[in-house]
Amino acid sequence: MAQLSRSNSFPLVEPLVWNPWVEPEEVTLEQPALGEGSFGIVYKGRLRGSTVAIKLLINQQLDDDGLTFFKREIQILGGLRAPNIVLFLGACCEPGHYMIITELMPAGDLDTILSSRKINLSLFIRMKMARDAAAGMCWLHQNKPQIFHRDLKPSNMLVDRDSYLIKLCDFGLAAVKGTGSGPDGRGSTPGTPTQSRKMSPMSPNEIGKHPAIGTPSWMAPEIMRSQPFTTKADVYSFGIVLWQLLTRHQPFAGLEEHTAIFDAVCNLKQRPKIPSNTIPALAALITRCWSQDPLRRPEFGDVIPVLDEIIVESAIENHDGSEFWKKHFLTMSEVPWSAFWNAFSEIIPEDTVTDDNVEIFYQLLGITPATSSNIEPKVHIENFGKVLSWLPGSLEELLPSFKKLCSQPWFFGFLDAIRAGEILSGNIEGTFLIRFSVRQPGVYTVSIVEHGTVTHSRISRESEEWVYDGMRDRSLIQLITKVKDKLKRPCPGSPYAITQKEKSTVYLYDE
CATH class of the missing domain: 3.30.505.10 (SH2 domain)
Structure with a gap:
């Protein structure tokens, strides 16, 4: 049987029913605005019975260049479907009503969340956010043709309220690598608006000839110098974002002027200070990402597996514990109790595997009884990390140590x-x-x-x-x-009765 390839497979076709164009009267804006960027004001609104986010361009009198950038953002967003990229729903290109409509992310942008001290985010959650952002960028860079974001920063990352999932947004400055041929060979990306098919993606030479574009504090040195650049410019920006996720501080906070940041980054080769107590692998990754030399920066495809291990280390400081989780459950935030216990029981002394110890450990990990026989309780990585932080030592000593403490x-x-x-x-x-x-x-x-x-x-x-x-x-x-x-x-009345006749069940974590 002949193997299908791009040349002899079914031709790529565009959707027949999806039309991205929206009439102005279909859209209802809600006041006040959710936020404002350099080019647009974002509102919560309604479109065709759904709650959406609407970016209304500040400048509604677009010249040819402005219209090109606007249509390029529509073209890029319209052709992307990925878990970590905001979902494009439509756009209006009528003069005086230029707007882009996407799904609404109620928690807002990452910059606002990191700046709020009222929002408690563990390093574990923040590193998961970093991985989400890296996955979104990996999707862009491995797209055919490649897409350069060119303005990667926390304010262009939206956050899901419940899961803290990160989705990239704002592709107004994005560029497409190529010479005019999209993946379907006709100069367009499948599913993009008909009006935008005449737009040719930007070639690498064209990109390099453009003046510095982006936000100075996140801008790679080669872009500041208006030199040719590659996807590694986005990796530099990600390095700054990763530092922000670590510290929750603004980069180059003492430098207000573009010229001052230019001098610090390009001439003095300065970077924000990485705290001395940072996980070594995380400090090394940040340093690689914001390297002065683009060739020394990793690809996002290489960043993701490094972050997978950093995520585990951020939740479990105990070395033996983090190595145990990496070996058995890397990339998993929670695992079924049976899978966890099967792996854990292999490394602890056989004489410690008693009913009492299993029950104690079950409680210690914050596991509550399943509400249904069809749902197996799960062990969360952060709870396991907390247990090991309270009871430091080898994993083999964990259960005996806790039993002694309970006595x-x-x-x-x-x-x-x-x-x-x-x-x-x-x-x-x-x-x-x-x-x-x-x-x-x-x-x-x-x-x-x-x-x-x-x-x-x-x-x-x-x-x-x-x-x-x-x-x-x-x-x-x-x-x-x-x-x-x-x-x-x-104090009388300890709930633990390991050395007493009475026993009581105590769950150590709030549900």
């Missing part, structure tokens, strides 16, 4: 400050309990009755030692004995 009368597991205060209320001076810190994994909290009130203070970990009230010890249990003059009386 201490002062250990209450997962409580918030309010509940701890309620439990301690009415107890005598010096009565205390120790619990997992709600806000900071890897830290314990001491709640104690002092001077008639309940106070809370942390037991932190420094250089492989637990630290509290000026005392240090590698063992948490030994540390508590060192401060018995202050911690005088364990």
Whole structure:
């Protein structure tokens, strides 16, 4: 049987029913605007019974160049269907009503989210965002013909409210590599508007001749110098974005003028400072992405597998734990309990695999009973990372260590400050309990009755030692004995009954 190829397969055809053009009267805008960029104002609105996002161009009197850029954005968006690229729904090209309609991402753009200290985003979530952005860029760069974004930055990345999924948007400055032939050989991309078929994609030489285009703080040195560039210019921008996802700071914040940023990036070869406690693989990736030499920057196809491992390390700081997850569950954020336990039970001593230990571990991982016999409970990577941060050491020692901790009368597991205060209320001076810190994994909290009130203070970990009230010890249990003059009386009623006759079920995480 002959193998199909592009030359002898069915010819590529354009959709017969999809028409991207929208009449102005079909669109309803809602005030106030959601945001404003250099070229357009974005509104929430309605189109054909659906809630959508509408980018209304600020300048409605487009000259030939402006109209070319506008149509190019429609052409590019209209031909893209990818999980990490915003979905194009239509456009209006009538003078005075120039607009582009896309799906609405209610959470807004990444820049706004990173700037808000009210929004708590773990490094794990932020690195997943980075992977989403890299996947979107990989799709563009591996498209035929290649697409250059040329303005990659957090404000051009939209965020899903529930999953924090990232989708790339704003292709107003994007360019297409080629000499006039699209993938169908006719100078167009299948599914793009008829009016835009006469547009030829920009050739590499044409791109290089254009003046610096983009936003200075994210602009690659070769673009600042108006030199020819490749897809590696987008990789540079991604390096800056990756640094922002790490630090939640604005790049080159002290430099306002374009000339100052140009001098810092191009002449002095300066970059934002990477924090010293950054995951080594992440620091190395950022450094490679924003390298002065484009040839030293990786392709997005090579960035993604590196980020897969960084995502695991961001959720699980324990080296053995992260290597375990990479080996068995790389690219997975949560796994069925049975799959997790089958893999985990292979590396722990056989004599620790008891019903009591399994039940304790089940609870410790924040697993609640399944609501249906058809739904298997799952282990989330961040919960596993939290467990290992509270119980450092080898994976083989994890269950015995936790069982020993549970045998201490002062250990209450997962409580918030309010509940701890309620439990301690009415107890005598010096009565205390120790619990997992709600806000900071890897830290314990001491709640104690002092001077008639309940106070809370942390037991932190420094250089492989637990630290509290000026005392240090590698063992948490030994540390508590060192401060018995202050911690005088364990609070009665610990929910753990490992060494007692009674047992109770305690779930350590809020649903």
